[in-house]
Amino acid sequence: MSDAPLRVGIVGCGLIGRKRAEALRPQDHLVGCADIVPEAAERLAADFDGRACEGMTELLELEPQVLIVATSHDQLAPLAAQALDGGAHVFVEKPAGLSTAQVEQLSRVAERSSRLVKVGFNHRFHPGLARAAAEVHSGRHGELMHIRARYGHGGRPGYDREWRAQPARSGGGELVDQGMHLLDLVHWIAGPLPLHSALLRTHFWDTPVEDNAALILGEAHDRTAPWALLHVSWTEWKNTFSLEIYCRTAKLQVDGLVRSYGPQSLRIYHMKPELGPPELEEDTFSDDDVSWAAEWEHFAAALAGEVELLGSLADARYAWARVEDAYAGGPYARMREDIPR
Incomplete structure (x- = not known):
C-alpha cells in the first residue's frame, strides 16, 4: 500500500x-x-x-x-x-x-x-463484513441465494429534533441513516438488485421522516434470482447489527459492529451433502473499530x-435510487417534494 x-x-x-x-x-x-x-x-x-x-x-x-x-x-x-x-x-x-x-x-x-x-x-471495511463478502465472491459456497439484514439503534432524548429528522437537511429518516449502509452492503455482495417492495413507518419519534423501514430487493418475475430482506429501525432499543448471507452450500452470518453493537463475529455454517446440522467455522475480531x-x-x-x-459515487447512486423508489408513491413522497435537486 x-x-x-x-x-x-x-x-x-x-x-x-x-x-x-x-x-x-x-x-x-x-x-x-x-x-x-x-x-x-x-x-x-x-x-x-x-x-x-x-x-x-x-x-x-x-x-x-x-x-x-x-x-x-x-x-x-x-x-x-x-x-x-x-x-x-x-x-x-x-x-x-x-x-x-x-x-x-x-x-x-x-x-x-x-x-x-x-x-x-x-462498513465495507469491518473485517467480518470484508471477509464475508470475499467468501461469497470466491464462489466456494455456491451461488448466492438471498440475504437477510437488520440494523438499528434507539436514538437518544431529543433525537426527533436533530437535523437527521429534518427532510430538507437529511433527505429522509432511518432508511437514509442506516439503511444506506445495508443497501451498499447488498449492492457490494449481490449486485444491483431492484426494489421489489417497501414498508415504511413512523412508530415512536415525532418526525416527518420514517423511524422504521423494511425493504425487499430482487427481481419480481425471476424464480431463482438472488434477493434480500432488510429492516432498519430507530426503535431498536438494543443496538443491533446482523447480516445473514445464504449461499447454496453455506450460511454466513456477521453480528456486531463493536462498541454498543457488540463484538463482531463471523460464523460460517457449512452444509453437509446429507444436510442435517452444519459444521460451524467461527471467527471473532478486535474490539476496536478498525473500519x-x-x-x-x-x-x-x-x-x-x-x-x-471501493465505495464510489456509482455505489451511492445505486443506494439513493433504491431509497427514492421506496419513498415514491407512498405516505412519505410529499416529504421529498422540497428536497433540493
Missing part, C-alpha cells in the same frame, strides 16, 4: 469529522479544517496541529490534496463539488447528497476535474492507483 503522505483538509468537525481525523495515517497532515461552529474547528485543529479556517475558501487556499466532507447531508454535494473545482480529491461521507440527481451532478463535476471521489461507506483507518488506507492506495476504489 502507498505510504506517500497526504495533505488533508476537513470540513465538518463534529463526531464523524473527528473520527476521520483520527483515522489519518501517521505520515498524513491535517493542514486545516472548517465548521459552521468555529469552536469545533478550533478544537479539531488544536488536537491535530492544523489551522482552523473560517470557511471553504480559506481551507482550499491551503491546497489540501484531499478534502474530507463530513457535514449534514444537505451540504455534502455542494461542498464536495467546491472542493473538486478547487483541485482536491474528495472523501465525502455517505450518502454523498440528498438525491440521485445530486450524486449524478457531483459525478459530472468529478469527471470534469479529473479528481477521485470516495464515498464513506466504512475507519482501513477505509482511509484503502483510499490512499486508490489515489496511488494501487487498488480499485
